Amino acid sequence: MPERSKKPKRSRDLNVLASEIVRAATEGEPETPPKEDTRNPHAVALGRLGGAKGGKARAEKLTPEQRSEISRKAAKTRWEKKTENK
16 A cells, blocks of 8 residues: 655645745755765775676676576566556
């Protein structure tokens, strides 16, 4: 079940709605300072490096039969999603 919106409903009265819009436009949101990055920069660099070469390294290890099976399964899944939405 989809999650419901957390926003309060807008009023149907045009005068109340207009005042809410003007208040929201003129009030502005309070500025919050940006959060500091507490991650270790060396760990971030290593993770990025591993992610960049991961797919290519996996593809080199697969046999042609395995690649064919993976692509067949992906195509079947895409086809099922396409026909499911009709």
